[in-house]
Amino acid sequence: MNKGDSELIKHSMLENGFTETDNEETADICIFNTCSVREHAEKRALAKISIARSRKAAGKKLVVVAGCMAQRIGEDLVLKGKADLAVGPYQSPELGAIVRSHTKKDKSRIFLSQTEADFAERINFDLVKNKDIYPWHKWVTITHGCENFCAYCIVPYVRGKLISFPSEKILNYIKELAAEGIIEITLLGQNVNQYGQDCGEIPFYQLLEKTAAIKGLKKINFLTSHPMDFNSAIADVIKDNRNISRSIHLPLQSGSNPVLKAMNRKYTLSDYYRIIDTLKSKLDDFSVSTDLIVGFPGETDSDFRNTLKAVTDIRYDEAFMYAYSPREGTPAFTIKEELTRTEKIERLNELIALQRKISLEKRESRINRIELVIAEKSSRRSADEVSGKTFLNHTVVFNGSSADIGKESRVEITDVKGSTLVGKKIP
Ligand code: SAM
Ligand code: SF4
Numbered sequence: 001m002n003k004g005d006s007e008l009i010k011h012s013m014l015e016n017g018f019t020e021t022d023n024e025e026t027a028d029i030c031i032f033n034t035c036s037v038r039e040h041a042e043k044r045a046l047a048k049i050s051i052a053r054s055r056k057a058a059g060k061k062l063v064v065v066a067g068c069m070a071q072r073i074g075e076d077l078v079l080k081g082k083a084d085l086a087v088g089p090y091q092s093p094e095l096g097a098i099v100r101s102h103t104k105k106d107k108s109r110i111f112l113s114q115t116e117a118d119f120a121e122r123i124n125f126d127l128v129k130n131k132d133i134y135p136w137h138k139w140v141t142i143t144h145g146c147e148n149f150c151a152y153c154i155v156p157y158v159r160g161k162l163i164s165f166p167s168e169k170i171l172n173y174i175k176e177l178a179a180e181g182i183i184e185i186t187l188l189g190q191n192v193n194q195y196g197q198d199c200g201e202i203p204f205y206q207l208l209e210k211t212a213a214i215k216g217l218k219k220i221n222f223l224t225s226h227p228m229d230f231n232s233a234i235a236d237v238i239k240d241n242r243n244i245s246r247s248i249h250l251p252l253q254s255g256s257n258p259v260l261k262a263m264n265r266k267y268t269l270s271d272y273y274r275i276i277d278t279l280k281s282k283l284d285d286f287s288v289s290t291d292l293i294v295g296f297p298g299e300t301d302s303d304f305r306n307t308l309k310a311v312t313d314i315r316y317d318e319a320f321m322y323a324y325s326p327r328e329g330t331p332a333f334t335i336k337e338e339l340t341r342t343e344k345i346e347r348l349n350e351l352i353a354l355q356r357k358i359s360l361e362k363r364e365s366r367i368n369r370i371e372l373v374i375a376e377k378s379s380r381r382s383a384d385e386v387s388g389k390t391f392l393n394h395t396v397v398f399n400g401s402s403a404d405i406g407k408e409s410r411v412e413i414t415d416v417k418g419s420t421l422v423g424k425k426i427p
Contacts, residue, residue, distance in 0.1 A: 001188055002067060004139040005092050005123075006033045009066060011127055025055055029062040029099060033092070034069035036154045038325040041128030042069050049083060064099065066092045068158040071112055072329075078109045088112040089144070089159050114160045119144070123169050128176045134376055136183045136406040142170055142207065143189035147198075148226065150253075151264045151332040152296060152324060155190055162190075162198045167207050171214070178216035182375055183406070187211065187222040193229030193272040197252035205233040212241035218408050219374060219391070221245045224291075227252070228266045230275050235282045247317070247393035248279060251291035255310025256303035259296055264331070269310060276314060287317035287362070287392035294351055295324040295344030304347050311354055317362045317392065319355045323348045363394060363416045370426065371396065373403040373411045387420070396421035 008019065009031060021027050030052040035041040040256050045065075052063050065074050065083040074086025091111045098111055117385035122141050128188060132138050145160040146153075174185060187208070189195060195204040202210075211220055220243055225234075227250055238244045250272075254260050257268050279286055292311070294304060311319070323344040326333050339347075371390040379385035379397050386400035388409075397420055398411045404425070 001141065001190075002033055002035060003329070004188060005067065005089065006143045007127060007132075008093035008120075008122065008124060009033060009095045010018050011087065011124065011130065012093055013099065014096070015126075016096035016100040018099070018235075024052065029064065030096065031064040031066055034065060034067040036068035036072050036158050038322065038363060039327070040325065042073075044192075046082075053082060062099065062103070066095060066096070068154070068210060071114075071158040074112060075110050080136055084109060086110050086112060087210050088114070089208065090114055090119045091279060093122065093124070096157055107229050119163060122143065123165055123173050125173060125176060128180055129162070130172070134184075134406065136181065136374070138177050138182050138185050140174060140190055141165070141188045142192060142195055145191035146190060148194075148228075148266075149264060149331075151191045152293065152327065154327040156392065157329050159190070160297050162194060164194075164196050164198050167196070167202050167210070170207065171210055173180060174211055174217070175307065177264055178214050181216075183408070184219040185211070185221070186219065186393055187220065188262070191226035191229060193225050193231070193234065199389070203233070204229075205231070205237045207238045207242065208234065210239070212237070212244055217243055219243060219245055221247070221393075223249050225250050227272050230260050232278050232282070235278050236328055237280045238286075245393065246283060246286040246391045247289065248276065248286060249289045249291075252307075252310060252314070253291060253293050254296060254299070254303065255307035256299070259299050259303045259307075262332075262335075263293075263296060263300055269306075272310075273314075285392070287394070288314065289318035289320075290314075290316050291320045291322070292351060293322050293324050294347040295337075295339045297332055299339070308334070308351065308354055311351065311358065313360065315358050316355065317394065318359060319351075321348060321351050321355065357371060359419060361423055363419065366390075366392075366421055367395060367415065369413050371411050371413060371421075371423065373398070373423075375400055375407065375409060377405065378402060390421070394421050394425050395419070398423040398425050400425055 016376050032045055032049055034045040063083045064085040066087045070086040071088040077083040078400040080088050143162045147162045149156050193204050195207055196202055373388040373390050373396055375386040375388040379387050385397050386404050387397045411419050413423045415422040
């Protein structure tokens with residue numbers, strides 16, 4: 001999400017006459033596009049902002065804090081002189097114009113309104129020709145904000161309510177991308193399955209289906225699916241379209257029903273298993289990845305063991321695992337934590353060790369299979385090797401050259417090294 005926003009920020013700066021530098025030390029303006037999801041992310045951003053501030057030569061450097069942390073504590077940062085400008089997610093695509101008028105005459109420093117009129121346009125056709133880090137790939141944000149209010153999560157407060165962008169605009173944008181040679185896109189939203197629910201737009205499965213029909217697209221990824229809204233219509237669209245990724249990211253968060261309830265996740269473990277069964281019944285080959293939080297307030301040892309059990313049963317290909325981080329302003333913040341940081345980290349390490357073993361076994365099960373892979377880059381080890389991702393989102397290294405990068409290859413998997421598949425290209 002922040003990568004998408006950063007692209008818009010950069011574009012608006014260039015449009016307003018600023019130029020990009022890769023030297024943070026000598027830059028006249030430093031913009032930090034920040035995340036607030038965990039305290040650790042904020043601490044790292046604050047340390048970087050403070051370094052930029054200390055480099056402010058003779059009052060010349062402008063320090064701008066943008067994104068979710070700006071929304072949360074930007075006003076305080078500006079008032080305490082730690083940053084010059086605070087620009088929230090609603091306004092960040094207009095950051096160039098904001099900085100420009102600040103450097104001219106308008107000395108306003110806080111841009112954090114979350115009223116509809118201040119929500120800046122996200123789909124910008126000027127960006128069609130902009131190249132991503134991978135020139136054949138593009139992030140496409142389809143919704144902004146979230147109204148699910150999971151008890152631990154700061155996102156609804158800093159990003160605001162759910163806003164779905166018009167499907168016609170999204171699809172036209174993707175068509176233009178495909179005409180420009182983009183072959184892979186990632187549809188983005190805090191919960192893509194809720195697309196359209198705020199405004200009577202088409203449901204997500206239809207948007208996905210229409211996207212898959214766009215000529216030239218070889219791989220369509222989508223993030224994130226909330227289990228509460230994942231339905232069999234989505235699984236059917238995936239089944240019927242070979243150019244949709246077979247990697248489903250479905251955050252479970254906890255394997256214990258009381259914890260899921262306290263988290264306000266609005267599904268039970270059996271609802272979740274039903275989704276996995278639906279996917280199994282419809283798709284012959286797919287992977288599933290997840291997000292898990294350990295040490296949510298009130299999580300007992302038995303709740304944690306249930307998470308380990310769910311992970312053992314479901315056998316995720318990949319998991320993003322976090323120790324609970326209290327976020328001021330969320331309902332969970334008011335619940336007293338009984339675990340120490342060390343105890344949370346102990347649980348986290350046990351979970352990570354289990355998942356690592358499963359991830360390795362899942363990768364080993366790919367040996368002898370033929371996978372479709374878009375090569376992303378030359379391998380660090382050898383100029384005769386490239387690496388990319390399979391349709392199940394596994395990284396694979398195979399024989400190839402720079403001519404293969406950005407193209408789809410058929411690769412036979414021969415081995416697993418570390419967490420990476422090794423394969424050989426089928427001519
Ligand atoms: N919208 C997505 C969803 O509902 O699955 C996730 C978005 S959130 C930015 C990414 C992940 O961060 C969450 O799935 C959750 O596991 C984790 N997360 C969010 N708040 C957290 C917190 N306070 N402490 C630890 N992890 C947190
Ligand atoms: Fe946060 Fe829940 Fe919304 Fe995801 S669905 S962004 S975890 S509130």
